[in-house]
Amino acid sequence: MMLDAPFHGALAEGPEGARAFWLETADNLRVRVAHYPGPADAAGTVLLFPGRTEYVEKYGRVAKDLAGHGYHTLTIDWRGQGLADRMHTDPRAGHVTLFRDYQFDVDAMVAAARDLDLPQPFYLLAHSMGGCIALRSLVRGLDVRAAAFTGPMWGIRMAVPLRPAAWALGWGSARIGMGHVYAPTTGPESYVASAPFAGNLLTTDRDGWDYMRRQVVEVPELQLGGPSLRWVHQALAECATLARIPSPDVPGIAFVGENERIVDVPRIMRRMAAWPGGKLEIVGGGEHEVLMDGPPARRRVIAAMTAFFAAAGSPQGAAADRPSRSGLVCPAH
Template sequence: MMPDAPFHADLAEGPAGARAYWQTTEDNLRVRVAHYPGPDAAQGTVLLFPGRTEYVEKYGRVAGEFADLGYHTLTIDWRGQGLADRMHRDPRAGHVNLFQDYQFDVTAMLAAADELGLPRPFYLLGHSMGGCIGLRALIEGLPVDAAAFTGPMWGIRMAAALRPAAWALGWGSIRMGIGHVYAPSTGPASYVATVAFEKNLLTRDRDGWEYMQRQVNDIPELQLGGPSMRWLHEALNECLTLARLPAPKMPAIAFVGSDERIVDVPRIAARMASWPGGQIETIEGGRHEVLMEDALTRGRILTRIADVFASAEAQPETARSTA
């Protein structure tokens, strides 16, 4: 039986009865998973992979709309963020040893889904870094019937002239034993807690911004600062590696905002163009976190995702297997 973990239902604003649990990974780290219940006669369970800096309460509203559409939702605090074990003595540093280590967390999440007896089929929704972790998991056989992504981190947006320097700094910092230091221009401050709404790159919706701010201000332990040099190096390497691998054979859709300034949109377009039956939609005026835009926009995106999930039911089993 999984032990209960803290969960802030009032801040999540999700469906009634949501609970969080501790899970221990194969490499002996503690991560937090949260189950947002759906209807009794559910159409399946969404495995929601959050982005960097995120945590389970952030997707309460999304889980509520998935419940209305007929799905349970299971989400996670990745290692190094939320209330999961942090990876460095500086708890604000967004750090990981190897990007592949996130797959230990995926395995723990699947074990939690089984222990809770969550209804199948499973579906994937990955946001930003969660889209990167999710694509790797799909390639390695994640048992889902369809996938959706919002602002997936399949490349990090930066000026072309800076990319060689980013690679060199990341590589050098690891070999010098300083891979834990913050990447240039970042530090321990939480972006959501400190940036004014008018200057943020995440959402144009003030209510969505204030929703996120309430969470990290009321529970400061949820705050995370900038990425470490090692995280940056690992992320760049994983994005490059994944770009060279074929897309899984299953229904999939990706959404990007027309005002996306954090991840590499051409990489997303190239991936979806090569994905058998893959679709990509642009959210006009949307920023990086299209599910934190206004309720109308969020509802339209989730309805489209549910349509793609439902389309998987009509496909033969062989068409849903990974490449």
């Protein structure tokens, strides 16, 4: 049974009539989903997988754009973030026991989409950490017509000499019961709430930055700090495991900012080059969060994404798209 959950609609700026619900996962945690309605004659529903630190209100503007293209949106607060159950006594620590545990959240979300009788077919949009979770879900057989990714976390950008230290710290900390400790250089502060706009790693758009900051400042419960050592170890392990698995036979498109500085871009390029029906688009001037850039850039990305979705829904279009890889550059401004 789904129960109504708190939802900050004014801060989300999404389509009218949006609602949030509590869900219980198979391992007895409480997560939150939000349904952003689309038109009555919808082309389908986008299952939106957010990134680390994110929450359902953050994608209100994106959902409004998707509704304009004919789609409902269902998105989620993953375990350990947003208003979902936090995974440690320190609620600011970005922590998870096993990375595959996020699949419990995915299963609950998909069940909710069906219980709400949302329009089918389902499509997938996944950002950053959500891209890693999504790839695992697709390998498990998630039933979507097509998948889109923005800055997918199929690898974490870090200096090569630091990788052995990151693995060792994560593995060793878990063995001595210190896996919840923050990763080096991070702490309980929310990046968006505490960092200046100038030089930030997420967006080039001041209004997009203020939109994100306003949400976490006005609702501090949405804030999340740095990742725990356990999370880092689990994320690296999951990325390494997925790198050895072939891409699923689902049409996929990925968007990467030209100035991406958080995730491993070469891994994205290798994955998309080998993806059946895959396309890679570089967003000129973009940072990690191309969907939090200015309205013109965001709408161009959404337009390209929904055109890809529409082509995947057409036997002729899907067949034409399958072997291609795009070098399109979308200007950020």
